[in-house]
Amino acid sequence: MDLRFENLQKAYEGKLVLNLHEGTIKSGSRTAVIGPNGAGKSTLLNLIAGLDTPNAGHIYYSGSLNIPAREITLVFQSPYLISTTVERNIAYPLKLRGWKEDAIQQRVEELCGELNLMEFRRKKAWKLSGGETQKVALARALSFHPKLLLLDEPTANIDPATTGEIEKMLETINQREQTTVVLITHNLAQARRVCDRCLFLKDGELVEEGSAEELLLHPRKALTAKFIAGELLI
Amino acid sequence: MDAIGQGIAEAFRLIASGDAEIFEIVGLSLYVSCLSVLISTCAGIPAGIFLGIHEFRGKGILVRLIYTFMSTPPVIAGLTVFLILMRRGPLGRFQLNYTPTAMIIAQICLVTPIIIGLTYNIVKEKAPVISRLGITLGAGSPARMKLLIYEMRVGLTTAVVSGFGRAISEVGAVMIVGGNIKGMTRVMTTYITELKGMGNYERAIAIGLILLTLSFLINAVLYHFQERESR
Numbered sequence: 001m002d003l004r005f006e007n008l009q010k011a012y013e014g015k016l017v018l019n020l021h022e023g024t025i026k027s028g029s030r031t032a033v034i035g036p037n038g039a040g041k042s043t044l045l046n047l048i049a050g051l052d053t054p055n056a057g058h059i060y061y062s063g064s065l066n067i068p069a070r071e072i073t074l075v076f077q078s079p080y081l082i083s084t085t086v087e088r089n090i091a092y093p094l095k096l097r098g099w100k101e102d103a104i105q106q107r108v109e110e111l112c113g114e115l116n117l118m119e120f121r122r123k124k125a126w127k128l129s130g131g132e133t134q135k136v137a138l139a140r141a142l143s144f145h146p147k148l149l150l151l152d153e154p155t156a157n158i159d160p161a162t163t164g165e166i167e168k169m170l171e172t173i174n175q176r177e178q179t180t181v182v183l184i185t186h187n188l189a190q191a192r193r194v195c196d197r198c199l200f201l202k203d204g205e206l207v208e209e210g211s212a213e214e215l216l217l218h219p220r221k222a223l224t225a226k227f228i229a230g231e232l233l234i
Numbered sequence: 235m236d237a238i239g240q241g242i243a244e245a246f247r248l249i250a251s252g253d254a255e256i257f258e259i260v261g262l263s264l265y266v267s268c269l270s271v272l273i274s275t276c277a278g279i280p281a282g283i284f285l286g287i288h289e290f291r292g293k294g295i296l297v298r299l300i301y302t303f304m305s306t307p308p309v310i311a312g313l314t315v316f317l318i319l320m321r322r323g324p325l326g327r328f329q330l331n332y333t334p335t336a337m338i339i340a341q342i343c344l345v346t347p348i349i350i351g352l353t354y355n356i357v358k359e360k361a362p363v364i365s366r367l368g369i370t371l372g373a374g375s376p377a378r379m380k381l382l383i384y385e386m387r388v389g390l391t392t393a394v395v396s397g398f399g400r401a402i403s404e405v406g407a408v409m410i411v412g413g414n415i416k417g418m419t420r421v422m423t424t425y426i427t428e429l430k431g432m433g434n435y436e437r438a439i440a441i442g443l444i445l446l447t448l449s450f451l452i453n454a455v456l457y458h459f460q461e462r463e464s465r
Contacts, residue, residue, distance in 0.1 A: 051366055070372040080363050093371045
């Protein structure tokens with residue numbers, strides 16, 4: 001699924017927090033959204049996911065203005081798991097979509113296998129560690145084969161091993177299913193490892209976009225270079 | 235100490251002997267409390283959910299009023315219901331005072347605000363998170379509501395049991411509107427008050443023990459449910 005923004009604006013209490021004249025996220029790409037705190041990164045993801053509505057402008061989802069709610073998902077930094085078992089959490093979106101019980105079981109097993117969750121599958125959600133919780137949230141998000149996967153700092157406060165597993169899964173899912181991935185991260189090394197595209201936002205404006213390699217290693221704009229060099233406060 | 239010991243012994247004797255009056259009183263107490271809690275639950279949970287997820291003018295005042303009604307003194311509720319139902323009152327033509335129906339109405343007035351208030355508090359905390367989660371997983375409004383109720387199940391049970399605790403232990407309101415008439419409106423709490431007045435402490439303790447046992451059983455069921463859900 002490709003995305004296109006046109007004069008997208010969002011304000012809270014009269015303060016403009018997002019002001020994107022235009023921008024695109026290509027279908028099947030892995031796009032990192034980087035920028036200091038308050039740059040409008042989460043606001044952008046919330047607008048794309050339909051959690052919030054813009055004050056002005058449009059988002060086109062593969063050319064359409066209608067939000068394909070059942071093909072998009074968002075994984076939060078601190079995800080909420082339903083107070084039941086791991087496998088029921090993963091199965092929930094599939095039940096919503098009317099999948100048959102045996103197909104649900106098969107899909108849950110596949111995802112538990114891929115994300116090393118087999119031993120936790122019958123564990124209650126509130127007994128999981130932060131890393132396990134994030135993996136379950138990712139498995140749940142991927143269960144219904146979304147065309148667009150949005151992630152808001154999914155590996156903040158998570159150990160390197162689990163971060164590695166999540167990053168590997170993002171690459172796998174993108175290559176295998178052509179899922180478009182949009183990842184907010186403060187970890188520039190992660191943006192380079194995982195993503196092929198990169199958007200740099202500051203004060204709600206799109207400062208620079210390009211390939212991750214190019215933007216992170218050879219930024220064209222002085223502001224981007226300053227941010228990458230750590231001279232802008234995150 | 236003798237009176238307490240004799241009261242406990244009397245309690246067992248009364249239960250074992252199958253004292254018809256005691257069973258009638260216990261039965262009426264449970265009938266009045268269960269029915270009032272059932273009606274309060276049917277009205278209070280949807281009202282609490284509505285209040286928790288919708289914004290409207292005057293909501294702040296309404297919430298404050300509900301919080302105030304949560305701690306309404308039972309005699310005030312009883313007096314209000316009595317005045318409304320008395321022969322010259324607005325609903326006097328139904329002649330409901332001194333009937334179990336009047337007692338149920340009085341208890342509904344006491345229990346409903348408790349269930350609304352407790353439900354509202356849980357919804358206020360859970361609804362924004364559940365709503366966001368539901369949207370990101372493709373759940374429509376009915377599915378999100380179902381998920382919200384599922385996620386609040388322990389809290390809602392606590393609200394209902396709190397309401398039941400208020401109803402079964404309440405004496406002031408049911409005394410005013412029921413009148414503690416033998417064989418008609420006598421419930422455990424009003425009977426204990428009368429027995430105490432008559433100096434029949436053994437029988438009062440016996441009824442008190444039955445009341446406590448019922449309360450214990452209901453709380454044990456709640457505790458079991460909460461434990462099962464958090465294990």
